[in-house]
Each structure stands twice: as C-alpha cells, then as structure tokens.
Amino acid sequence: MMPHLFVLASCLFVLAAPSVLGDSPVSATQNRKEDALVKSFRNSFAIGAAIPGAELNRAERRLLFANFNTVTPENCMKPVSLQPAEGRFCFTEADALVNMAHANGLTVNAHTLLWHNQCPDWFFTDGGRPAGRELVLQRMRAHIAAVGGHFAGKVQSWDVVNEAIDNKDGYLRKSKWLTSIGEDFIAEAFIVAHKADPKAELYYNDYSIERRPKRDKVLRLIHDLKQRGAPIHGIGIQGHWKLDHIPFQAIEDAILAFHAEGMNIAITELDIDVGKRKTDGADVGRLERASADLYANGLPDDVQQRLADQYAKLFALFLKHQDKITRVTFWGLHDGRSWLNGWPFKRTNHPLLWDRALQAKPALSAVLALTREQTEQKIAQ
Numbered sequence: 001m002m003p004h005l006f007v008l009a010s011c012l013f014v015l016a017a018p019s020v021l022g023d024s025p026v027s028a029t030q031n032r033k034e035d036a037l038v039k040s041f042r043n044s045f046a047i048g049a050a051i052p053g054a055e056l057n058r059a060e061r062r063l064l065f066a067n068f069n070t071v072t073p074e075n076c077m078k079p080v081s082l083q084p085a086e087g088r089f090c091f092t093e094a095d096a097l098v099n100m101a102h103a104n105g106l107t108v109n110a111h112t113l114l115w116h117n118q119c120p121d122w123f124f125t126d127g128g129r130p131a132g133r134e135l136v137l138q139r140m141r142a143h144i145a146a147v148g149g150h151f152a153g154k155v156q157s158w159d160v161v162n163e164a165i166d167n168k169d170g171y172l173r174k175s176k177w178l179t180s181i182g183e184d185f186i187a188e189a190f191i192v193a194h195k196a197d198p199k200a201e202l203y204y205n206d207y208s209i210e211r212r213p214k215r216d217k218v219l220r221l222i223h224d225l226k227q228r229g230a231p232i233h234g235i236g237i238q239g240h241w242k243l244d245h246i247p248f249q250a251i252e253d254a255i256l257a258f259h260a261e262g263m264n265i266a267i268t269e270l271d272i273d274v275g276k277r278k279t280d281g282a283d284v285g286r287l288e289r290a291s292a293d294l295y296a297n298g299l300p301d302d303v304q305q306r307l308a309d310q311y312a313k314l315f316a317l318f319l320k321h322q323d324k325i326t327r328v329t330f331w332g333l334h335d336g337r338s339w340l341n342g343w344p345f346k347r348t349n350h351p352l353l354w355d356r357a358l359q360a361k362p363a364l365s366a367v368l369a370l371t372r373e374q375t376e377q378k379i380a381q
C-alpha cells in the first residue's frame with residue numbers, strides 16, 4: 001500500500017458504532033417532543049451527544065439539532081485518528097464534525113488529547129526499542145500543541161487526559177504514558193494544552209471516579225496539578241452506569257468534593273446499561289463472554305419504566321447541582337448508535353433516550369417532566 005493510502009486507511013480507523021439507520025421520516029409530534037430537551041435545560045447546563053462524525057443521516061441530524069446544543073466526537077479526535085503516524089495529521093473527519101456543529105449552532109467538547117487506548121505505538125518506540133522519557137515527552141507535547149492549536153477557538157473544552165487513574169491499589173494507571181514519562185505527564189499535558197488553546201476549558205475525564213477509592217485519587221490528582229501549576233478547570237464524570245446499580249449518593253458526594261476544589265463538573269459519557277454485565281465502569285479492554293441477547297426484540301415495559309425512573313432520579317440530582325454542572329453529554333445519539341451494543345459483548349442494548357427507530361422513549365418524557373415541574377413550582381410561588 002502506498003504510504004498516503006496507508007495513512008488514509010489509518011485515518012478512517014475507528015471503533016465503529018454499530019447500526020447506522022437509513023433515512024427515516026421524523027413525525028411532527030416526535031419533533032415537538034424532541035425540541036423540549038435542550039429547551040428544558042437551557043438555564044441549567046448544556047446537553048450533549050457523542051457522535052461519530054458529520055456522516056449522520058437526515059433523521060439523525062434533525063434529532064441532534066433539535067435536542068442538543070453541544071457534541072463530542074466519539075473517536076475522530078483521539079490520537080490514533082488525528083496522528084496515526086508521526087507528523088502525519090488527519091484532520092478531515094474532525095474538521096467536518098466541527099463545521100457541521102458550528103453551522104447548526106452547536107458547540108464542540110473535544111475528546112481526547114491523551115489516552116492509553118486508541119493511541120498509536122509510535123509515540124513510545126525508538127528504533128524498535130522503548131523510547132526514553134525525553135523523546136516521549138517531546139512527542140506528547142508536539143501532539144497536544146498541534147491538535148490543540150488546530151482546533152483553538154473552535155472547541156469549548158478538551159478532555160485533556162482520559163482514564164489515567166489506576167482501578168486497583170495504585171495511584172495512576174500503569175499506561176505507557178506513565179511508564180515512559182513519569183507522573184508529571186498529566187501536568188505537562190495540561191500546561192501544553194492551555195498554551196495551545198488558552199480559552200478552552202480543560203478537563204480530566206474518567207469512569208467510576210464518583211466512588212472511593214478512585215474519587216480520592218482524583219482529588220489527589222487535582223492537588224498534584226495545582227501544585228505543579230497546571231491549569232485544570234474541571235472533572236468529567238463519564239457516567240457509564242448500570243440500570244440497578246447507579247451510585248446516586250456517591251455521585252452527589254463526588255460532585256460536591258470536586259466542586260469544593262474549584263472544579264467545574266461535566267457528565268461526559270452518560271448512558272444506562274439495561275443488560276447484565278459483570279464489570280462496573282467502562283474499561284474498553286475488559287470484554288466478557290457473550291450471553292443471551294435478552295432484549296433483541298425490544299425492552300419489556302417494566303424495564304423501560306425502570307430506565308425512565310432511573311434517568312429521572314439522575315437528572316433530578318443534576319438539577320439540584322446545576323450551579324456546579326456545566327454539561328451533561330450522552331454517549332451516543334440513540335440506542336442504535338450506542339457502543340453498549342458491542343461492549344463488553346455483542347447484544348442489543350437500549351441505554352439512551354431515543355430508541356433505534358429514533359422514537360422518543362418514556363425516559364425522555366420522565367426527564368422532561370422534571371423541568372416542567374420546576375417551572376410550575378416557580379409560577380405557583
């Protein structure tokens with residue numbers, strides 16, 4: 001393969017989202033209901049969806065533009081997509097996403113400058129051997145400066161570092177970033193990101209950080225960064241939760257604890273898994289052996305209702321802390337676009353507010369009812 005073809009192929013490599021729908025008509029009633037989501041939360045926080053890129057079909061675009069005011073690129077801004085080979089940048093897909101968002105009045109929350117996954121190995125090798133600290137540091141800085149600079153002024157925020165906290169006893173995850181550079185790689189990343197785009201809000205983003213001991217490690221990280229003079233503005237709580245195991249109290253405690261450190265809070269990757277899975281959190285590397293596809297033919301009414309109730313409880317909590325929360329972003333636009341159809345094993349999942357036919361679910365009505373109640377209470381006062 002010619003080198004440029006190779007790069008093109010690498011540029012197109014993404015963890016593909018499962019089903020992509022054909023154009024289907026959107027009914028007027030559906031549109032009226034949809035319009036309400038972004039309007040309902042306009043005075044509280046931004047409402048976002050992760051999308052693969054600009055290649056959405058017409059019905060999906062209408063759903064997106066009517067209901068959300070911000071997007072996050074699911075994969076196309078990760079290092080493997082933007083710089084698959086050293087010095088070869090592929091901005092086409094990400095630029096198209098940014099242009100589509102701006103042309104339709106949506107902001108972009110960019111994801112992610114540094115992660116241990118979807119990150120090419122060239123960052124860490126030197127002539128077939130592991131590269132030393134200075135070389136990896138220099139490559140990391142060059143990547144962040146180029147990418148941050150390219151999108152400067154065009155994105156609202158960056159998830160600067162993703163999932164760097166250890167899930168077990170250690171403080172930081174033993175990623176190649178940590179083992180090549182050392183603990184200061186996170187501070188360095190924030191410093192360079194800020195230089196590249198001084199107006200962007202800079203977030204540390206991770207899963208299960210609402211719970212101890214990860215929550216305490218995030219607090220330690222915030223202190224470390226402050227001590228090193230690194231500019232961090234917020235914490236992204238991913239929020240990949242399971243239907244019957246949403247840690248409401250821990251979520252509230254984490255919002256309060258991070259906010260007390262001066263952090264903005266964003267819920268960055270919200271979805272509620274209705275299926276059974278063993279693992280908590282969202283470690284993309286932890287796959288499970290496939291078991292029955294319980295909801296291949298749709299969600300039974302009782303589970304649908306439980307999903308609606310859990311979403312309503314979550315959004316009630318977010319509204320309670322709306323002064324601390326900048327944004328709530330769903331990880332996917334509708335059920336057919338969710339990564340949970342493929343992780344931790346292949347099955348039919350139903351984790352979002354719209355189903356795969358783009359019909360609004362009871363969970364959407366439950367969430368909308370909350371702000372209606374708030375408005376009615378205010379009027380009554």
Ligand code: GLA
Pocket residue numbers: 074111162207238269282284339
């Ligand atoms: C993590 C990452 C995201 C995405 C999801 C799965 O949460 O932060 O970029 O890869 O896993 O889609």
